[in-house]
Amino acid sequence: MSSDVKRALTRVGVALTTAGVALTALVASVSPAVARAPGAPSPGEKVADALRKSPVYVDSAYADSVPPARQKQLVRQIEKTGLPIKVALVPIVQGDAYDGEADAFAEVVHDRVDRRELVLITGGDKWSGDLNGYEWPADQHQANDAVGAVGFLDETKDAGLADRTEKAIELIAEGDGTKVYEDATDHLRDGDSGSGSLPREDTAGADGGGTPWLLPVAVTVALALAAGALLFFVRGRARSRRGGPRRFPSATGAPFAFPQAVFAAAHTADEEALRRQTEAEVLALGEAVQAADTSTPGLRRALDAYAAAGTVLDAARGLPDLAGVLALVAEGRDALDRAEGATPPLPLCFFNPLHGRADRRTRWRPLGRRDQLHIAVCEECGAAVRARRAPQVLTDEGPEGHRIPYFEVPAERSVWAATGYGSLLRVSEGEGEGLAARVGRGDFSRGRDRG
Template identity: 50%
Template sequence: MSTDPRRPVRTALALTASSLALVLGTASPGAAAESPGQKIANALHASPVYVDPSLATAVDPAQQRKLVTQIRGSRLPIQVALVPLVEGDSWGGDPQQLAEVVHDRMGNAPSILITLGKYHDDIAATEWPGDAHQARNAAAAVFFQDDMEGAGLFRRVARAIDIIKAGDGNAEYEKATADLNDRDAPPKSSASPLPRILALALGPVLLLAAVGLLLRRRSRLRGELATPFALPRSVFAAARDADEAGLRERATEEVVRLGEQARTAQGAPAAIERALDAYAAAGSVLDRARGIPDLAGVFALIAEGRAALSGTPGALPLCFFHPLHGPAARRIPWRPLGRREQLRVAACETCIRAIRTRRAPEVLTDRRDGRPVPYFEVPAEESLWAATGYGSLLTGDSLATRVQRGEFTRTLTS
């Protein structure tokens, strides 16, 4: 294992984490105190329910009072922050980032924060520390429950609080999603059934190396990013017109940044060593990457390294179906077409929604016998990514360990 995070990468960019810091700038204490995250935190100190004025008609004052009463009756540290989420806002449209920022501004005490999800009829919940009350799946279950389809925001939040109080979010989620892969079951909505698609959609989604990406990140991160090791979702911005060279350039930048972060990290030596392993493996794969699937593997290794540095227990890998969709939201049951066995894979919200509505998720493709196929249909002995699902199918070891054992270079000669 290389322990020198400054080991040159063949295509390394001049941009390092130190120069990035100069580009992004540092927020002043005064600016942080006036940030949107601090505003929400201040409101939650006064009441466990905060509703943005733009949502006052969705959850009116009387309903807000009912939620406060319900929360106090639960005797749990539940808080509700209902704020519109759109791409390009202070949170990048990401409920997880909103939750982390608000929790940080409130002093990092044990709590359960319910927010809006990424979709109009979705809610999300984040719990600290760990997930003792199964809050994440409690909120996720509401999205899939039949009687919650078309329900108002107040009813959905109230249902999530009830499930969290009962402590059976995992069971409720499994029950609500039991038919996700039952392709013989009719769609939940009989008003406008969607046609069944029998083949996975082809065509890779490439990552946009946008010229203005760093400038947008600057406004998003100033005073708002709570976890410095989290891989920003903006890295995985979906854009069809990026080319392989742009993706390679972005991957190179992120490898360099991971090395800088590992070198300067303060924490458990074992975690730092895992991050350095992931850094070395990512550099090795990047040097030999032959196309988009390999470059996606670089990002999977970077995510693995940053998860080690963050110390997040049970961190999920990137989306199984298309790792360039970004970090997975949760694990779901999934059965490959034409096969009887069922897998549990980590998927992003976009892919979960597609499966829920009987649509094929967008998948990353690779070449097999001269034609594009879903990457996981390539024989495992010919592709490390098919063998591991970019981390979803691993049970004991890590992607970095597989690369160190030579499994990636072995597939290059298959």
């Protein structure tokens, strides 16, 4: 750590179905909240009303993909299963009543249908036209895995929406969707040294083309490094046209954003340049803390984050630790900027905090595991997950010396793996302790000792 940072610490005291279908939906549906006439049913109510009369509802945007004759076939297929299956094929796009979230649409339909037992197959969200599977009570019919398996099967690799929906119903009825999913994706784990880590999102379907999105970690890292300079150049030009560093939505309306130089160093894998930029960010946080009014509600948390950032920076061994410093700086800045009682902004991207501030939260379940996580992801990583592509994951050194995704390092050895750089902490929902508290109580130092 530089003498400037140390002096600052002393003074203070301590980030088609197709595009055509999405375009049709965007043009045809001016925001429902604006376009709906007084007293008219909401979009969710409209779908739920239709599902009470028939187990299959197909939006007009999908009329060509699932014509009336195929809809009738799906109805007969569902009736033969004897299961409480409902199909709601509705394009979910940003700006609609669900803000592009298939999960939100499913919950609305479930609430409106008001059935204790329900298996729901929906169309995709704003990232894709894929199918999603939901059920209440959860996992009784393995619907999520059954629907998720459809995109990985050879027989449905190039199938249309109607055929994929038919296959999803068939797999749900058979009741062994988890085994089918694991068998269909088994080849994706081959040669992966147990990494199983590039994600399967819990609620999204597979891509319609069945393209493997799980790559061996070594290949992923090599591709990421090779494309790094070009990726930053493209992003940098887009940012300069918008007149500054990229910012994502947050509960505060204007979250702290790191300058472009931080991301330039990260994308070119220049550790020394990133260290210098990170050091400057710690110093800037110290100056902001020093200048803050003593009545600032988050001043104590900001002080803790500043002290923790200095501790980690002083001992940082590589990119994962430097990313941790940036996460602590963001936590400190957010504490200073947030109004009392306001919901904290999202933390940095779970898959790679060097991507900057997360854009949204999503449920995700690592391949081969039954438990799911509620993580914060940046726009690019969120799109990659939904399209079954491998996000650019930050790697760290594993127990055997190999590079693995940082979140696969044993939690007792890495505070970053244990917390997902803030994604896995309840403080992001306004409760519990943050990263600074974990570092302050010694989790960072103990992990390094075990390593």
